[in-house]
Amino acid sequence: MHFMTALADAWRQHDSLxxxxxxxxxxxxxxxxKGRPDAILEFCTGIVDATADxxxxxxxxxxxxxxxxxxxxxxALIDHIHSRHPAVPVILDAKRGDIGSTAEQYAIEAFExxxxxxxxxxxxxxxxxxxxxxxxxxxxxILLCRTSxxxxxxxxxxxxxxxxxxxxLFERVARLVAEDxxxxxxxxxxxxxxxxxxxxxxxxxxGDMPLLxxxxxxxxxxxxxxxxxxxxxxxxxxxxxxxxAILYASQGEDYAEAARRAALATxxxxxxxxxx
Ligand SMILES: O=c1ccn([C@@H]2O[C@H](COP(=O)(O)O)[C@@H](O)[C@H]2O)c(=O)[nH]1
Numbered sequence: 132m133h134f135m136t137a138l139a140d141a142w143r144q145h146d147s148l149x150x151x152x153x154x155x156x157x158x159x160x161x162x163x164x165k166g167r168p169d170a171i172l173e174f175c176t177g178i179v180d181a182t183a184d185x186x187x188x189x190x191x192x193x194x195x196x197x198x199x200x201x202x203x204x205x206x207a208l209i210d211h212i213h214s215r216h217p218a219v220p221v222i223l224d225a226k227r228g229d230i231g232s233t234a235e236q237y238a239i240e241a242f243e244x245x246x247x248x249x250x251x252x253x254x255x256x257x258x259x260x261x262x263x264x265x266x267x268x269x270x271x272x273i274l275l276c277r278t279s280x281x282x283x284x285x286x287x288x289x290x291x292x293x294x295x296x297x298x299x300l301f302e303r304v305a306r307l308v309a310e311d312x313x314x315x316x317x318x319x320x321x322x323x324x325x326x327x328x329x330x331x332x333x334x335x336x337x338g339d340m341p342l343l344x345x346x347x348x349x350x351x352x353x354x355x356x357x358x359x360x361x362x363x364x365x366x367x368x369x370x371x372x373x374x375x376a377i378l379y380a381s382q383g384e385d386y387a388e389a390a391r392r393a394a395l396a397t398x399x400x401x402x403x404x405x406x407x
Contacts, residue, residue, distance in 0.1 A: 134248045134271030135316060137220040138341060141187040142367045144218055148358070148405070149398045150343065150348030152224075152374025153181045153191040153208070157199060159379050161386050171196065172204040174386075176211050178378060181387040183216035188249075188370050190343075192224040209245050220248035222273060222343065222370070234263040242267045244249040249273055251321060251343070254304050261312060272318050274308055276333060277301040279323025279346030301329060302336060309337040319343055322361070324352025324371065330358035339363040341370060347397070348376030354397070357402035366405035373397055 142148060155171045155287055164170045179189060189212055192346070196205040209221050227237040241250040241264075249271025252261060264272045277287055292298040298306075301322075308318050320337065322330045323345030334344060342361050346352035356369070361369045381389030 133269045133317070134220055135341070137218070137248060138187060138271070138370070139367070141218055141220065142243055143388075145184055145187060147185055147187045147398045148367065148369045148371050148401050149186050149394060150179065150188045150190050150222070151186045151377055151394060152262055152345070152371040152372045153178065153189055154195045154374040154378065155199075155201075156195060159382060161382050169199045169204065171199060172207050172211075175204075175208050177387040178390050179208070179212055179216065181391040182377065183212075183219050183396045185391070185398045186219055188220045188222055190222045190224050190370075190372055190374075192347040192374070200343055206245060209247060213246060220271075221246075222249040222251065222271065223247035224251045226251050226253055226275060228256045228260055230256065231259045231263055234260050236257055238263045238267060244271050249319070251275065258312060265289075265315060265317070268315060270317065273343050274304065274318065274320055274403070276304045276308070276320040277322045277329040279325045279350055279352065283323065292371070302332065305333045305336040309340055313340065319370075321345070323350075324354075324357040325350055326357035327353065327360040330357060331364075334363075334368070339368055341363070341368055343370045343372060345372040345374075347371060348373035354400045355404050358401055359407070362405055369401075370405065371397075371401055 153175050155174050160174055164174055212221055223241045241247045251273045254274040289300040290297055290298045291300050291303050319341040321343045322333045324344045347354050377390045379392045380393040
């Protein structure tokens with residue numbers, strides 16, 4: 132199934148714009164999991180099973196698995212999501228970006244090895260660096276636009292218009308993706324919840340294109356401002372991502388139940404502002 136269709140189905144079926152981020156940090160695991168060779172898989176499947184019906188997508192961040200030599204556990208986790216929770220698409224947060232020949236290998240890694248439904252990419256090496264991912268017509272391609280970190284402004288806020296005009300780099304990225312790269316309708320953009328004014332600007336430039344929005348929860352982004360700035364005309368259009376605030380809601384044996392409570396509260400806080 133096409134990523135955009137799966138996402139639209141999950142928005143509707145689960146009445147949710149919440150993306151549950153999977154950033155497993157063994158130092159924060161409950162004591163009963165510490166030291167187990169399969170701790171990352173066990174921890175993450177616990178979170179996934181407790182939150183799947185509340186989520187529109189899952190977003191494993193590859194660095195947390197690779198740093199622990201746990202790529203096999205990432206493969207097993209994504210297999211688990213596809214077999215137990217087939218209605219919830221998986222975004223591999225990898226932020227890749229390289230020349231075409233190398234990008235072909237990254238695309239194989241994401242879509243054939245890990246079987247992700249979508250991947251995050253940096254747009255800064257240009258169209259030919261993204262094309263190998265478009266060879267997988269059902270997969271989602273999610274490009275960094277206005278990231279949630281303060282340092283994102285160093286480059287993303289540069290005026291790239293030339294002359295007397297004004298166009299900031301993140302606006303150029305949004306326009307380029309919406310008007311050119313998205314010919315097959317499989318693109319989305321990353322815009323941080325920490326910058327609601329920029330979410331609104333990106334929404335203005337991109338019509339109903341889905342936006343992946345990290346930065347609520349641990350990074351302090353405001354849910355109401357985020358939803359009001361980014362919702363589409365239909366009250367969807369967003370994958371609002373939270374990782375640490377859900378994963379580590381409790382560090383005890385009840386971590387999965389606590390994650391469910393946090394996910395439910397977040398989903399409902401988002402839903403309170405979807406229409407209006
Ligand atoms: O601009 C960006 C792009 C990606 N991220 C990723 O999202 C999560 C955020 O985790 P929290 O614990 O909810 O803060 C993490 O995987 C980042 O790599 C981002 O934060 N900002």
